[in-house]
Amino acid sequence: xxxxxxxxxRSTVQDRGRFGHLRAGVPPAGAADPFALAAANALVGNxxxxxxxxxxxxxxxxxxxxxxxxxxxxxxxxxxxxxRLPPWSSVFVRAGQTVTVHSGERTRFAYLAVSGGIATxxxxxxxxxxxxAGLGAALRAGxxxxxxxxxxxxxxxxxxxxxxxxxxxxxxxxxxHDDRFEGDVNARFFGEAFLVQPASDRQGVRLGGxxxxxxxxxxxxxxVLAGAVQVPRGGAPIVLLADHxxxxxxxxxxxxxxxxxxxxxxxxxxxxxxxYRVERDEALDALRAERRALDGARVSA
Amino acid sequence: xxxxxxxxxEGALLVELGSEFQxxxxxxxxAIAGYWETIFTFGPAVPAYxxxxxxxxxxxxxxxxxxxxxxxxxxxxxxxxVAGNEPRRLIEIPTRYDGPDLAETAExxxxxxxxxxxxxxxxxxxxxxxxxxxxxxxxxxxxPRIISSRLExxxxxxxxxxxxxxxxxxxxxxxxxxxxxxLIGRTELSMFDPSSxxxxxxxxxxxxxxxxx
Numbered sequence: 001x002x003x004x005x006x007x008x009x010r011s012t013v014q015d016r017g018r019f020g021h022l023r024a025g026v027p028p029a030g031a032a033d034p035f036a037l038a039a040a041n042a043l044v045g046n047x048x049x050x051x052x053x054x055x056x057x058x059x060x061x062x063x064x065x066x067x068x069x070x071x072x073x074x075x076x077x078x079x080x081x082x083x084r085l086p087p088w089s090s091v092f093v094r095a096g097q098t099v100t101v102h103s104g105e106r107t108r109f110a111y112l113a114v115s116g117g118i119a120t121x122x123x124x125x126x127x128x129x130x131x132x133a134g135l136g137a138a139l140r141a142g143x144x145x146x147x148x149x150x151x152x153x154x155x156x157x158x159x160x161x162x163x164x165x166x167x168x169x170x171x172x173x174x175x176x177h178d179d180r181f182e183g184d185v186n187a188r189f190f191g192e193a194f195l196v197q198p199a200s201d202r203q204g205v206r207l208g209g210x211x212x213x214x215x216x217x218x219x220x221x222x223x224v225l226a227g228a229v230q231v232p233r234g235g236a237p238i239v240l241l242a243d244h245x246x247x248x249x250x251x252x253x254x255x256x257x258x259x260x261x262x263x264x265x266x267x268x269x270x271x272x273x274x275x276y277r278v279e280r281d282e283a284l285d286a287l288r289a290e291r292r293a294l295d296g297a298r299v300s301a
Numbered sequence: 302x303x304x305x306x307x308x309x310x311e312g313a314l315l316v317e318l319g320s321e322f323q324x325x326x327x328x329x330x331x332a333i334a335g336y337w338e339t340i341f342t343f344g345p346a347v348p349a350y351x352x353x354x355x356x357x358x359x360x361x362x363x364x365x366x367x368x369x370x371x372x373x374x375x376x377x378x379x380x381x382x383v384a385g386n387e388p389r390r391l392i393e394i395p396t397r398y399d400g401p402d403l404a405e406t407a408e409x410x411x412x413x414x415x416x417x418x419x420x421x422x423x424x425x426x427x428x429x430x431x432x433x434x435x436x437x438x439x440x441x442x443x444x445p446r447i448i449s450s451r452l453e454x455x456x457x458x459x460x461x462x463x464x465x466x467x468x469x470x471x472x473x474x475x476x477x478x479x480x481x482x483x484l485i486g487r488t489e490l491s492m493f494d495p496s497s498x499x500x501x502x503x504x505x506x507x508x509x510x511x512x513x514x
Contacts, residue, residue, distance in 0.1 A: 019344070019345050019356070020345065021435075021500070021501070022345045022346075022347050022356075023334065023338075023345070023346065023347060023348065023430075023431060023505060024431050024435060024436060024500065024501040024504070025431035025432050025433060025434055025435050025436055025437050025438075025501075026435040026436075026500075026501075027435075123495050123496070124495055124500055132434070132476065132478070133434070133435045133476055133493065133495060134495060135495050173308065173310060173311065175309070176307045176308070176309045176315040176317075220320070220321075220322065220349065220350040220351050220352070221349050221350060221432060222315060222317075222347075222349045222350075222351075222352040222354065223315070223346075223347025223348070223349055223352065223353065223354025223432075224347075224354070225309065225310060225312075225313055225354065225356065227310050228309070228310070245432060245433055245434065246347055246431070246432050247347065247349050247430070247432030247433065252309070255309060255310035256310075257310065257311060258310065258311060258312060280308060280311050280364060283310070283311035283359075284311055284359055284360075284364075287311065287359065287360055288360065291360060
């Protein structure tokens with residue numbers, strides 16, 4: 001069991017997402033910064049399917065009933081036991097030992113992984129919380145959650161993964177509807193700085209700045225995914241994140257590559273963001289590099 | 302528009318079948334989704350009016366391979382219609398026609414409330430696809446005599462169970478949410494229950510009938 005004594009502002013159990021019911025209109029949910037959760041899981045020796053805790057607003061404080069390896073990943077995050085640990089590294093904690101997750105002023109999401117994984121009962125094939133539909137619940141102080149079996153010991157601690165550089169540069173491929181935008185609008189989209197708006201959440205990051213209006217004309221709703229950059233008629237783009245509706249009716253000018261979705265998710269309101277156009281091969285190379293980093297952490301202990 | 306397959310990020314393809322709503326194209330989209338998910342098992346698919354989003358893990362399946370399969374599915378055309386679609390069930394939705402937009406919508410359509418209710422309840426609809434929120438089925442077509450333009454000011458909160466119409470279609474809001482459809486009634490029938498073995502009441506392809514209470 002993991003016992004939560006302080007729960008932050010809005011923390012939820014998340015895994016890599018619920019992809020089995022997209023056709024039923026059920027958003028995938030899952031970690032808003034997928035690589036950070038994957039990194040935290042790898043650091044404690046969990047598989048990619050394991051569930052962790054997505055923390056919004058710290059402090060988040062907990063202890064476990066037996067000894068475990070724990071790790072936290074995300075933007076400007078760290079764990080404190082008796083001392084502050086290096087970011088994106090794993091630590092062995094004894095039964096009952098209190099651990100605190102700290103974050104910085106620019107942290108939107110922190111990801112906590114515990115060896116064995118959070119073992120809440122899966123709903124519709126996943127442990128990902130999607131609060132609008134009553135899938136999971138926001139965690140509260142005093143909550144006690146089950147953990148999966150783990151034989152991780154002190155020798156599994158001190159693994160490290162190089163933290164993501166959470167800068168403003170986001171790589172994106174041309175979107176499926178880029179032909180619905182004039183050539184100069186497409187050119188402006190790739191290169192100009194956008195500002196993250198306060199209304200951003202787990203559904204999407206709303207951007208302001210130069211308007212990127214699509215050509216006139218209706219678009220029939222189509223299936224969408226995290227990373228899609230939708231442009232409503234007003235010209236203010238929205239980058240979809242984990243809680244996005246499964247279909248959308250706005251033209252998609254670009255798609256943020258999977259490896260960079262966390263960078264978008266972690267931008268704070270008022271921070272800037274720029275899109276750089278890449279081809280599919282570069283997107284795949286970035287995914288492979290992530291995979292190597294995760295696999296490397298698993299064997300390096 | 303000629304049907305085509307375009308990349309949607311590195312791990313998905315968008316199959317575009319047309320640019321306008323056509324009943325047979327909706328069925329075609331569902332059929333392609335069914336093949337992708339159950340025959341090729343490359344990943345989940347999301348059909349809509351005239352398109353299908355096909356997802357896959359690009360580290361497991363090369364995108365060029367996925368494109369080949371998508372192009373092949375496209376080429377098979379309407380042959381897929383019968384084989385790819387699940388059997389159509391009939392879902393009956395007991396409905397109390399007392400929605401806040403009922404009278405205004407009837408007036409706008411130059412119908413009496415009784416006539417509008419009769420037109421809405423008389424026909425069987427097809428659930429084209431689900432989207433917007435868990436369990437929300439876009440069903441059509443509505444009798445063209447019912448004027449069903451969206452509200453100019455969407456409501457901040459539509460109650461769960463609201464029976465609604467918009468743009469020639471009808472649906473039930475499974476959960477409370479903001480929404481711009483016209484509310485003509487309500488049902489007690491649960492449309493989405495995550496703890497149930499079948500969480501979603503209406504599946505894409507089902508026939509849907511509203512039964513006045």
